[in-house]
Amino acid sequence: MKQLRVGLIGYGFMGRTHSNAFRKVNNFFDLDYQPVLKAICARDASKAKAFAAQWGYESVETDWKKLIERDDIDLIDIAAPNNAHAEIAIAAAKAGKMILCEKPLAMNGPQAETMVAAVKKAKVPNMVWYNYRRVPAVTLAKQLIDEGRLGKIFHYRAKFLQDWTINADLPQGGAGLWRLDAKVAGSGVTGDLLAHCIDTAMWLNGNIDTVTAMTETFIKERKHTETGKMTKVTIDDASAFLARFSNGSLATFESTRYARGHKALYTFEINGENGSLAWDLHDLHRLQVFDYKDESKIRGWKSVHVTDGDHPYMKNWWVPGLQIGYEHTFVHQVADFIQGLQSGKMAGPTFKEGLATDYVTDAVLKSAKTKRWEKVKKVR
Numbered sequence: 001m002k003q004l005r006v007g008l009i010g011y012g013f014m015g016r017t018h019s020n021a022f023r024k025v026n027n028f029f030d031l032d033y034q035p036v037l038k039a040i041c042a043r044d045a046s047k048a049k050a051f052a053a054q055w056g057y058e059s060v061e062t063d064w065k066k067l068i069e070r071d072d073i074d075l076i077d078i079a080a081p082n083n084a085h086a087e088i089a090i091a092a093a094k095a096g097k098m099i100l101c102e103k104p105l106a107m108n109g110p111q112a113e114t115m116v117a118a119v120k121k122a123k124v125p126n127m128v129w130y131n132y133r134r135v136p137a138v139t140l141a142k143q144l145i146d147e148g149r150l151g152k153i154f155h156y157r158a159k160f161l162q163d164w165t166i167n168a169d170l171p172q173g174g175a176g177l178w179r180l181d182a183k184v185a186g187s188g189v190t191g192d193l194l195a196h197c198i199d200t201a202m203w204l205n206g207n208i209d210t211v212t213a214m215t216e217t218f219i220k221e222r223k224h225t226e227t228g229k230m231t232k233v234t235i236d237d238a239s240a241f242l243a244r245f246s247n248g249s250l251a252t253f254e255s256t257r258y259a260r261g262h263k264a265l266y267t268f269e270i271n272g273e274n275g276s277l278a279w280d281l282h283d284l285h286r287l288q289v290f291d292y293k294d295e296s297k298i299r300g301w302k303s304v305h306v307t308d309g310d311h312p313y314m315k316n317w318w319v320p321g322l323q324i325g326y327e328h329t330f331v332h333q334v335a336d337f338i339q340g341l342q343s344g345k346m347a348g349p350t351f352k353e354g355l356a357t358d359y360v361t362d363a364v365l366k367s368a369k370t371k372r373w374e375k376v377k378k379v380r
């Protein structure tokens with residue numbers, strides 16, 4: 001088996017999901033490559049060492065430039081905050097490394113363009129960690145739509161609701177809380193949560209042409225972890241938009257971190273002429289299916305338990321009926337990435353697809369300011 005020597009940058013929540021995936025993938029998928037956890041890189045040496053010990057990384061770096069220079073690394077995995085993605089990815093591409101990058105690809109579309117250009121020039125395999133595509137029920141939705149079972153699509157609606165920033169005493173900046181600092185995150189829920197909804201939506205239903213949006217920052221000032229000073233909050237706490245897809249369908253998207261009671265309620269529904277599908281992250285192994293072609297007497301919404309051997313990814317896990325969860329989506333992503341290396345056909349979402357999502361979030365944020373419908377830039 002060939003080795004795929006991984007250098008991970010960042011040890012937060014995402015560093016853990018990725019490391020777990022690299023470790024598990026060969027136990028469940030027959031692949032020609034085996035990820036080897038070569039090095040973890042983070043500025044804080046003691047935290048990086050502790051992470052290396054816990055997850056089995058062979059070595060530690062504190063300077064990502066050194067990591068990229070190393071000859072014993074094939075793949076750079078970027079799990080650092082959003083404002084670091086572009087510089088690292090461009091340098092990694094120049095060094096000929098394969099790159100996996102946490103979502104959103106960049107702080108904004110123009111920055112993502114430079115990353116796409118870099119991987120194109122260097123011809124290096126690349127992927128963005130939009131993991132929800134790889135929930136088996138979501139992949140099943142993709143299969144059913146591609147088989148044409150829904151017919152003409154009329155509506156798409158998605159939401160991603162959380163409630164973890166309602167407390168005004170929560171500071172901005174620093175570990176985990178960099179998501180509240182626009183200088184580091186780029187945007188608030190638009191780039192963090194709606195980006196997931198947009199990636200899935202465009203995968204299932206094609207390009208988004210135009211959007212009209214509203215955003216709100218409910219808590220205007222928060223103490224900054226790094227300075228200890230009350231600082232203006234410039235992220236969007238909530239963001240909602242209407243959209244028109246290229247296929248003529250209409251959509252609504254909503255996300256917030258102020259929906260008391262909701263921790264990670266990502267849902268979508270898609271309605272077509274012959275049927276509808278609905279999915280809910282809190283019940284992630286089920287796909288709700290309505291098929292208008294069913295006999296009218298017994299026609300109704302079916303709740304398909306997506307755990308059977310002929311469901312996407314499931315034959316690689318346990319026996320039919322037994323469920324898998326959130327962390328498995330990352331395992332699937334690594335498996336698909338490696339299968340892409342084997343076949344020569346890169347699995348998505350590639351950086352180019354990540355750029356397409358960034359173009360939508362740019363248009364959403366612009367529209368919230370201009371209060372007009374905005375066109376979404378097309379990826380060339």
Ligand code: SOE
Pocket residue numbers: 162192193196264
């Ligand atoms: C934010 O709370 C967050 O962790 C996002 O950053 C992730 O992308 C999402 O999957 C879960 O929520």
